[in-house]
Amino acid sequence: MIEHPGIVPGQTHFVHRIEAAVEDFQLWARGSDARLGPLRVLAVSRPVLTSLDAEIVYPSYLQRPTESIVADAVQQVPAGSRVTLLGVCSKALTRVSIEPAIGTVAVDDQRLRVVLPTTDEPCRIAMTLIDQEGVASDPPFGFSLSPIPDTRPSITLETLDVAGVVTPRAVLALAIDAADDHGLTRVTLAADVNGGRKVQRPVSRANRKTSFRGAPRLELSRNRMTGRGDLGELKPGDRIRLSATAFDACDLDSLPHSTTSRVLELEVVSEQQLLARIAEREANLRRVFEQTYAAARRERLRISELASEPWGDDAEAASVSSGRVAEAWRRLADETQGAAASADAIVREVSANQVEDAALVRRIRDDVAGPLTRIGKELMPTLVAKITSRAAPAQCDSDAGVVLEEMKRVIDQMQTIDEYNALVLSLRGLIDGQRSLEKRTEKAGKSSARSLLLD
Numbered sequence: 001m002i003e004h005p006g007i008v009p010g011q012t013h014f015v016h017r018i019e020a021a022v023e024d025f026q027l028w029a030r031g032s033d034a035r036l037g038p039l040r041v042l043a044v045s046r047p048v049l050t051s052l053d054a055e056i057v058y059p060s061y062l063q064r065p066t067e068s069i070v071a072d073a074v075q076q077v078p079a080g081s082r083v084t085l086l087g088v089c090s091k092a093l094t095r096v097s098i099e100p101a102i103g104t105v106a107v108d109d110q111r112l113r114v115v116l117p118t119t120d121e122p123c124r125i126a127m128t129l130i131d132q133e134g135v136a137s138d139p140p141f142g143f144s145l146s147p148i149p150d151t152r153p154s155i156t157l158e159t160l161d162v163a164g165v166v167t168p169r170a171v172l173a174l175a176i177d178a179a180d181d182h183g184l185t186r187v188t189l190a191a192d193v194n195g196g197r198k199v200q201r202p203v204s205r206a207n208r209k210t211s212f213r214g215a216p217r218l219e220l221s222r223n224r225m226t227g228r229g230d231l232g233e234l235k236p237g238d239r240i241r242l243s244a245t246a247f248d249a250c251d252l253d254s255l256p257h258s259t260t261s262r263v264l265e266l267e268v269v270s271e272q273q274l275l276a277r278i279a280e281r282e283a284n285l286r287r288v289f290e291q292t293y294a295a296a297r298r299e300r301l302r303i304s305e306l307a308s309e310p311w312g313d314d315a316e317a318a319s320v321s322s323g324r325v326a327e328a329w330r331r332l333a334d335e336t337q338g339a340a341a342s343a344d345a346i347v348r349e350v351s352a353n354q355v356e357d358a359a360l361v362r363r364i365r366d367d368v369a370g371p372l373t374r375i376g377k378e379l380m381p382t383l384v385a386k387i388t389s390r391a392a393p394a395q396c397d398s399d400a401g402v403v404l405e406e407m408k409r410v411i412d413q414m415q416t417i418d419e420y421n422a423l424v425l426s427l428r429g430l431i432d433g434q435r436s437l438e439k440r441t442e443k444a445g446k447s448s449a450r451s452l453l454l455d
Helices: 271-307 315-352 358-388 393-454
Strands: 002-004 013-015 025-031 034-041 049-057 067-070 076-078 082-089 093-099 104-108 111-115 123-131 141-148 154-159 171-179 184-193 199-204 211-214 217-219 224-226 239-248 258-260 264-268
Touching (some): 049 141, 093 111, 171 315, 184 211, 271 358, 271 393, 358 393
Antiparallel strands (some): 025 034, 049 067, 171 211, 239 264
């Protein structure tokens, strides 16, 4: 043994260090004629966890059954969950020490139960196991947990067929898209006129689905949003504000978990005012398409120049030439399809606003939107395919001529519709003026009769 400086004067101290005792053993200490022993030393292992599971009780609003998961696989749980750690140890325990001291601990022989507080904030604990021999686990067992906060729903509201203005007789087709991380409970639609009392209408109960897509219809002529209220009689100049709200079931605090869409504001106009706007849009569409037609005529000239000679023996040059021409016609096809979509939008807006002008709807649908769709989706792509495959230039030139004839026919129809719109607006102005005169005459007559009665 190694002599150690004396602690008590007049006495000599000796020290012997035993490294890594892995089994039981006996030892004796002898000094001169003195003897101590035998001393029996028992080698004992530190307590360890042989298994550790996390029992998760989810918040009631989630409507999820309790789960038991291996603790190592649990890092995050929904906020408001209650987590209980259930462990089995290699040795019987007397107690478990937790740092920081949170939750409650119960020990039963080789089993332990740690009930953690409701998961609202991130937590990290260190557990030290102490067995019945007083031996502690080293190092402590760590466990970390973070809450996943509930996300409020998302929702969008759009009008499908109108563009900012409506007549008092309009039938609005709306598009609502809502979503939530754990499920929606309901979706509502709200409206007010000129910032007045807001009335609401349920759109869906959602049934805890994580997403909802709906297309409710709102008939302004009926003036009703719910069975308990209405929007009142609408007149030109009024402004309607629409919004949609999505709710989820989260009840972790007193505030409602809901999200409201952006507010859509619609101006109420007369049929004559709407038709004037439609006429302006149709005229703008014609001017834009005339530019597309002019560009198509220029591109036909490029094909005509090639028609006087073959594509050429130089394959690379021929590919470049045909590729440029084909790309130009692809661009024209896209522009034509865009014009067709604009014409379709005009048709839908006139129909949605219940304008009593079936002839206008038919003219735009049958004489403009339909032919534009055929040109953009059939005739031009066919021409592009022939140019790309380097068909005979004369054949490509002939097909381009057919396309130009169809485009010119549509432009002529657009001009006819412009003239028709001007005539309709003029007639409606005369009719509205006549009605206004009749109302003033009737009012003057009533006033005169009242004066006679009073006299």
